Amino acid sequence: xxxxxxxxxxxxxxxxxxxLGFLMFFPILWILILSFKTEEDAxxxxxxxxxxxxxxxxxxxxxxxxxxxxxxxxxxxxxSVGSTLLGLIIAIPAAWAMAFVPAKRTKDVLMWMLxxxxxxxxxxxxxxxxxxxxxxxxxxxxGLTFVxxxxxxxxxxxxxxxxxxxxxxxxxEAARMDGATLREEVIYVLTPMAIxxxxxxxxxxxxxxxxEAFWSLQLTSxxxxxxxxxIASYSSPEGLFYAKLSAASIMAIAPIxxxxxxSQKQLVRGLTFGAVK
Amino acid sequence: MATKASRASxxxxxxxxVILLLGWMxxxxxxxxxxxxxxxxxxxxxxxPFVGWENYYWFFTDPSFSAAMINTLVLVGGVLTITTVGGIxxxxxxxxxxxxQGIIRIMVIAPFFVMPTVSGLVWKNMFMNPxxxxxxxxxxxxGFQPVDFFGQIPMASIILIVSWMWLPFxxxxxxxxxxSLDQEQLEAAEMDGANWRNRFWFIMLPHMxxxxxxxxxxxxxxxxxxxxxxxxxxxxxxxxxxTNLTYLIYVSSLLQFDVGIGSAGGVVAIILANIVALFxxxxxxxxxxx
Numbered sequence: 254x255x256x257x258x259x260x261x262x263x264x265x266x267x268x269x270x271x272x273l274g275f276l277m278f279f280p281i282l283w284i285l286i287l288s289f290k291t292e293e294d295a296x297x298x299x300x301x302x303x304x305x306x307x308x309x310x311x312x313x314x315x316x317x318x319x320x321x322x323x324x325x326x327x328x329x330x331x332x333s334v335g336s337t338l339l340g341l342i343i344a345i346p347a348a349w350a351m352a353f354v355p356a357k358r359t360k361d362v363l364m365w366m367l368x369x370x371x372x373x374x375x376x377x378x379x380x381x382x383x384x385x386x387x388x389x390x391x392x393x394x395x396g397l398t399f400v401x402x403x404x405x406x407x408x409x410x411x412x413x414x415x416x417x418x419x420x421x422x423x424x425x426e427a428a429r430m431d432g433a434t435l436r437e438e439v440i441y442v443l444t445p446m447a448i449x450x451x452x453x454x455x456x457x458x459x460x461x462x463x464x465e466a467f468w469s470l471q472l473t474s475x476x477x478x479x480x481x482x483x484i485a486s487y488s489s490p491e492g493l494f495y496a497k498l499s500a501a502s503i504m505a506i507a508p509i510x511x512x513x514x515x516s517q518k519q520l521v522r523g524l525t526f527g528a529v530k
Numbered sequence: 531m532a533t534k535a536s537r538a539s540x541x542x543x544x545x546x547x548v549i550l551l552l553g554w555m556x557x558x559x560x561x562x563x564x565x566x567x568x569x570x571x572x573x574x575x576x577x578x579p580f581v582g583w584e585n586y587y588w589f590f591t592d593p594s595f596s597a598a599m600i601n602t603l604v605l606v607g608g609v610l611t612i613t614t615v616g617g618i619x620x621x622x623x624x625x626x627x628x629x630x631q632g633i634i635r636i637m638v639i640a641p642f643f644v645m646p647t648v649s650g651l652v653w654k655n656m657f658m659n660p661x662x663x664x665x666x667x668x669x670x671x672x673g674f675q676p677v678d679f680f681g682q683i684p685m686a687s688i689i690l691i692v693s694w695m696w697l698p699f700x701x702x703x704x705x706x707x708x709x710s711l712d713q714e715q716l717e718a719a720e721m722d723g724a725n726w727r728n729r730f731w732f733i734m735l736p737h738m739x740x741x742x743x744x745x746x747x748x749x750x751x752x753x754x755x756x757x758x759x760x761x762x763x764x765x766x767x768x769x770x771x772x773t774n775l776t777y778l779i780y781v782s783s784l785l786q787f788d789v790g791i792g793s794a795g796g797v798v799a800i801i802l803a804n805i806v807a808l809f810x811x812x813x814x815x816x817x818x819x820x
Contacts, residue, residue, distance in 0.1 A: 266628035277637060277698070343550065344547060353540075376562060403551070403554045435536070470757070470758055481758065495662070
């Protein structure tokens with residue numbers, strides 16, 4: 254039974270938490286505001302920015318003109334969606350097998366897969382860089398997609414495994430008794446039940462791949478550069494650039510922010526490998 | 531019941547994932563290990579002789595190495611402290627009854643979804659720039675000398691930026707853990723006369739202990755590899771003030787093209803991360819049995 258909480262307490266909690274939440278969110282809100290200002294207005298004092306300047310959308314156009322924003326946006330989409338789907342194709346059979354046909358060493362295999370995720374990227378930077386150089390994969394979307402698929406594969410397998418585990422095995426047995434083949438079992442029984450779990454796996458992995466900033470900074474420069482690399486190009490200042498940087502940043506984080514809000518709960522499970530649910 | 535046939539097909543289904551991950555792990559790892567014993571610089575064509583432990587010797591005696599180790603510890607320790615303590619406070623606060631809880635939670639969590647290069651550059655320019663940044667403006671209007679964040683307190687600035695990105699992660703996980711706490715247990719304790727401090731100390735904190743450990747371990751893994759935030763803000767400077775181990779290895783391998791020394795550094799980084807990973811794996815493994 255929940256107790257009645259005095260309204261005054263509730264208002265007090267709301268005010269405290271609201272203030273803190275606002276402070277955490279403020280940097281994002283601020284670049285949203287700056288992105289609708291001219292470059293000259295964007296560097297004025299905060300109060301003048303808010304109340305003494307006009308609103309404009311010109312920065313968004315300027316970003317596209319400066320360095321073909323749309324190309325980098327599409328690179329991000331291709332690489333993050335591509336690596337997630339590729340990972341899914343490899344992970345689904347593996348997770349399915351481990352969840353429904355557990356063998357003696359299944360647990361060891363799972364733990365070993367997880368351990369590959371603990372490998373610091375910088376420890377394998379040189380070999381990957383040299384291999385990419387020799388095979389002409391530097392600054393290609395294919396190369397980066399493959400690397401991101403590999404670093405996220407353990408998470409995909411783990412998430413799918415924990416979701417598959419929750420599907421009662423009796424249903425599958427019943428299907429098998431009714432004469433369903435393995436293929437039918439997967440397509441008609443398992444898939445419909447597994448779709449919600451797969452959807453959140455996809456969502457989380459697109460988020461992780463979209464924001465990945467080590468490999469995308471090392472392995473791409475221009476042609477295949479996703480948004481992380483594109484934004485990094487603003488680190489060498491060139492005249493006034495606050496409004497442009499804001500507009501570019503907003504466009505780079507908006508899709509992920511929205512997806513992230515929808516997948517809060519799954520995020521916990523995915524990022525803690527099922528250790529916190 | 532698993533039959534022999536389904537066992538065989540199960541093995542077949544796992545094998546692509548296992549083979550890929552095995553290759554991904556063994557090929558680059560053995561290359562790193564091998565390179566770390568060679569004198570190998572991409573700028574000097576010619577033979578790459580075997581030199582034993584020489585690269586490790588150079589790496590460890592390089593004065594930037596001890597600086598980078600200390601910086602790594604300060605960075606990881608600082609961010610961990612802020613995010614864990616802050617995360618517990620935020621989780622406790624967000625767990626209380628209030629209006630518009632969903633919206634407030636969304637605002638708190640938002641920074642986690644901002645890509646590292648964006649948060650680095652936005653904090654550097656819009657907030658920490660001594661002339662045009664908001665902090666500078668506020669200081670000036672109050673009559674203080676604005677702080678040159680990346681000149682005077684570079685490491686603290688990076689810690690602030692990284693903490694801003696990871697505090698939502700800690701909050702989210704600790705809040706999830708806190709919400710699974712049985713409310714009746716708290717009410718019973720309250721009826722028995724336990725005040726808030728006792729309830730927090732003896733019921734909530736022990737309940738969150740596991741989640742706190744997980745937060746610390748997972749964050750450590752990620753924080754050891756912080757790279758983009760440093761690249762876009764300070765480039766490891768001034769001097770080596772914000773060079774962590776990851777950044778140092780990046781500098782020696784891809785800026786100085788010294789494959790040998792960079793690989794030796796890579797091996798050191800792998801060993802370090804594995805120590806943390808060992809504890810994390812044990813925690814997760816325990817959960818797998820349950």
